[in-house]
Amino acid sequence: MEKHSFYSEKELEKEAQRLYEKLKKTHFSLDECKERAALTLEINRIKKEKNAVILAHSYQTPDIIYGVADFVGDSLELSRQAAKTKAEIIVFAGVKFMAETAKILSPKKTVLLPSVQAGCSLSESITAEDVKKMKKQFPNVPVVCYINTSAEVKAECDACCTSANALQVVESFDSDKVIFLPDELMAQNIQNQTKKKIISWKGLCVVHKEFKAKDIEETKKRFSGVKILVHTECSPSVVTLADFSGGTSGMINYAKTHLDESFMMVTECGLSDRMKVELPEKNFVGTCELCPFMKKNNLELILQVLKEPREEQIIEVPKEIRIKAKKAIDRMIKTKNLSD
Template identity: 55%
Template sequence: MNGALTTAASLYDRVRRVIPPIEWPAFCDDIDGILSLKRERNAVILAHNYQTPEIFHCVADIVGDSLALARKAMSVDAEVIVLAGVHFMAETAKLLNPGKTVLIPDLGAGCSLADSITASDVRLMRQRYPGVPVVTYVNTSATVKAESDICCTSGNALAVVESLGVPRVIMLPDEYLAKNIAAQTKVEIIAWKGHCEVHERFTPADIRELREAYPNVKVLAHPECPPEVVASADFSGSTAAMSDYVGRHKPARVVMMTECSMSDNVAIDHPEVEFVRPCNLCPHMKRITLANIRAALEQNRYIVAIDPEVAERARCAVERMLFL
């Protein structure tokens, strides 16, 4: 987004299908403030697919899933990066841009998956399974990444697992992602018991009810959903893969079994598709707002810092993934 040529007034057409006109004036002052601050501070905003439309489509410069944000963060030409997402994503941006200032607008924007495992847990797993490589989902802290051999995202997990050329791997921390990948490979996968609080709540019963209520609906499920949900869906993939599916197939009616804002953000680009929205809200993603993005840029808060020794090892695990 070229903040020098854009104002809030010119952006409403972009989001009018998902933001009612009566709500728009409440966003305008912060949007104009953020666009101005980005120019003043040579800053960019990276926004995850789960951010609300006024962030995703109106102030973000780079958008995408965890893999896309990780890749694009490496080539950011800015002095300041604001991560509109959760804390582990901001840490990953800092790992890949050690010389830049990385800000997270709310320190409470965490992740149930990241909270489900610690560095000492990984060390104990290595003791229990000596010699077995550790594949760690990017939805983890830098300290956990530092104990790992390689990272993965939901979009490249299968490729990462099979790239190692070994008969079995430890895959942390999402149990359901591990089981869904295990169903696609001959590699034995040793899983952890972490779950995403958004995706673990979806059930096959939800899908049955949707199919009864909305004939011919296409059901897309994130691979963090339980395996029985993935098996009941028409397609399973990362948020980027789900978005690509809609663009390629243009189903008349679709439901995304993932976080609420995902459907709104994809719907803007596909007005011909009816989006059914029985989603689950991520309370952590929703801690990021226009107001605290603006405050982050105004007050230089909150700066993401990682212990250098941890950062060096964690960066290696992330870069191994990116340069596969």
């Protein structure tokens, strides 16, 4: 790791201790915190100097979340923070569609994405052309897209939704059919809860598709009384075994507000790490999966993008796309149940 020699030994030691206090509940050792101390000090210094904020998704690594992030949350919470902040520069430690949503809601701010490789298998499964073709094939059928889509795809849709309000957004249309894209498994989960006919796309989240009902059954056998919290990007066979299913914020709220001692967070590993830090009195058990896209960001890239962003790290959304996509996002925001 790059060293920043202008910090004294005392400053570095203090920072390493600050990090370790937070990260010791996760897989980080004190030595790893020492390695990162110069980076987090430098990022936090430049942030102030440049009037920047760092927004981090819950799936980012704990050194980003507890070392340098100003806000942590799901994509919608972070976009709302992006719109509210007085900072001129937003570093979005997440994936590209999230940074684009932040730019759509805050067009005057500079939005930076540390890793240009931070995509998303759902977002990349569909293009605006694909949506246009679907609209031709199913004329007058409303189109709802999950927030995990590109700005161009959102611009072709009637409404956007999160995992918290997907069902409510679908139900808000006065039509017996709704196109729901791009997540095929989430579409099946919605189909199980609505009388409307759901026409789906073939997108899958590479993380959530991996969970199988047998993982849940094994965890239930091993940890008596464990509560199973499942993200709705998982298959219906997994969702039906859940004590709660929803998005990341709904899962966090459940763990925070229920008195049970053990939970399995059936989602990306970052969420269990976050819970281990924030709810140290509870146990987070079972398996999790890593998102290869979310993990493209790291402290070195955050420092680089803050210091001197390359053109491809600066998120731009053409005005025409932005205005159309914002309409779909506004309908999502107006539809209730956004607590997730």
